[in-house]
Amino acid sequence: xxxxxxxxxxxxxxxxxxxxxxxxxxxxxxxxxxxxxxxxxxxxxxxxxxxxxxxxxxxxxxxxxxxxxxxxxxxxxxxxxxxxxxxxxxxxxxxxxxxxxxxxxxxxxxxxxxxxxxxxxxxxxxxxxxxxxxxxxxxxxxxxxxxxxxxxxxxxxxxxxxxxxxxxxxxxxxxxxxxxxxxxxxxxxxxxxxxxxxxxxxxxxxxxxxxxxxxxxxxxxxxxxxxxxxxxxxxxxxxxxxxxxxxxxxxxxxxxxxxxxxx
Numbered sequence: 668x669x670x671x672x673x674x675x676x677x678x679x680x681x682x683x684x685x686x687x688x689x690x691x692x693x694x695x696x697x698x699x700x701x702x703x704x705x706x707x708x709x710x711x712x713x714x715x716x717x718x719x720x721x722x723x724x725x726x727x728x729x730x731x732x733x734x735x736x737x738x739x740x741x742x743x744x745x746x747x748x749x750x751x752x753x754x755x756x757x758x759x760x761x762x763x764x765x766x767x768x769x770x771x772x773x774x775x776x777x778x779x780x781x782x783x784x785x786x787x788x789x790x791x792x793x794x795x796x797x798x799x800x801x802x803x804x805x806x807x808x809x810x811x812x813x814x815x816x817x818x819x820x821x822x823x824x825x826x827x828x829x830x831x832x833x834x835x836x837x838x839x840x841x842x843x844x845x846x847x848x849x850x851x852x853x854x855x856x857x858x859x860x861x862x863x864x865x866x867x868x869x870x871x872x873x874x875x876x877x878x879x880x881x882x883x884x885x886x887x888x889x890x891x892x893x894x895x896x897x898x899x900x901x902x903x904x905x906x907x908x909x910x911x912x913x914x915x916x917x918x919x920x921x922x923x924x925x926x927x928x929x930x
Contacts, residue, residue, distance in 0.1 A: 679905045680713075680717070680901075680904050680908050681718075683710075685714075687709060687710030688707060690706055691705075691706035691708075714897065717900060717901060718900045718904075723903040726903075726907035726908065727885035727903050727906065727907035730859045730911070731880065731885050733861065733927070733929070734858070734865065736879075736880070737853075737877050743785075743851045743853055744846075744850040745788065745789055746776055746852075746855060746879075747789045747876070748773070748776040748789065748791070749772070749791050749792070749836050749854070749856040749860075750790060750791065750792030751792075751806065751856070751857070752768075753765070753809035755803065755804055755805060755808075755809060758803035758809045759803050763803075763812075764809045764810075764816060765809070766809075766813065770882070771857070772855050772856055773813065773814075774881070776788065777814075786853075787824075787825060788814075789843070790810045790824065790826050790827065791839065792807040792810065792836070793805060793806060793830060793831060794828045794829075795807040795808045795811055796808065811824075827839050833860070833913070836864070837870070838871040846874055847874070848874045850874065852877065853879045854876045854877070855879045855881055857881060858881060859885070859907060860910060862910070864878070865878055866924075866927075867917065867923055869923070870922060870925075884903055885903065914926055
């Protein structure tokens with residue numbers, strides 16, 4: 668697994684909030700009341716704002732709303748599906764391809780493929796086969812198995828296997844396909860991930876791609892502000908903050924030229 672993803676898994680906002688509560692309680696228990704009280708109050712406030720109140724929804728919704736559902740042309744050259752929804756561990760354990768909460772991007776891409784039978788389908792991600800990993804041990808391997816199981820004609824599907832992150836997806840897919848002006852390429856990824864994806868595709872010098880967001884997660888709940896389920900809201904916090912930090916990091920390191928691209 669990529670070290671950056673391991674780091675984020677261990678030190679994601681939800682993890683830090685819960686660890687802060689635990690550490691604060693332990694400090695209070697051993698008599699470190701000052702530090703324990705501060706840590707407990709800060710962590711509890713974070714859980715309240717982002718886990719119970721709709722703070723996570725307010726972070727996620729601008730990302731998901733940035734690129735609306737597009738009006739597609741009658742002729743689509745190709746559909747670019749970004750990997751990232753695949754659950755490799757669950758796939759290996761079950762022996763069948765599995766996707767997680769972002770799996771809606773597959774449904775969207777397959778729907779587009781059915782409506783545009785002449786369009787090529789390009790899955791952009793890492794290698795299908797990696798040394799030491801089972802056939803379902805990579806995201807691209809899961810993607811191939813899933814698309815085959817759903818009956819998609821393998822002759823229509825190309826795999827870009829060099830990418831490790833979103834800007835790699837944009838640059839490497841451009842090198843593979845050599846898109847021309849006037850062609851209609853549709854990129855499919857999760858709605859929350861779309862601003863970062865478009866920023867990378869523009870920085871890679873693509874002729875304008877059509878953003879097709881899928882898998883909305885900041886859906887309005889009670890009174891239009893989201894749900895009050897702590898676990899779901901903290902998971903949404905992790906996803907949203909990961910995207911905002913990704914936008915900032917890519918812009919800061921010069922990998923993109925826009926922090927928050929508009930349609």
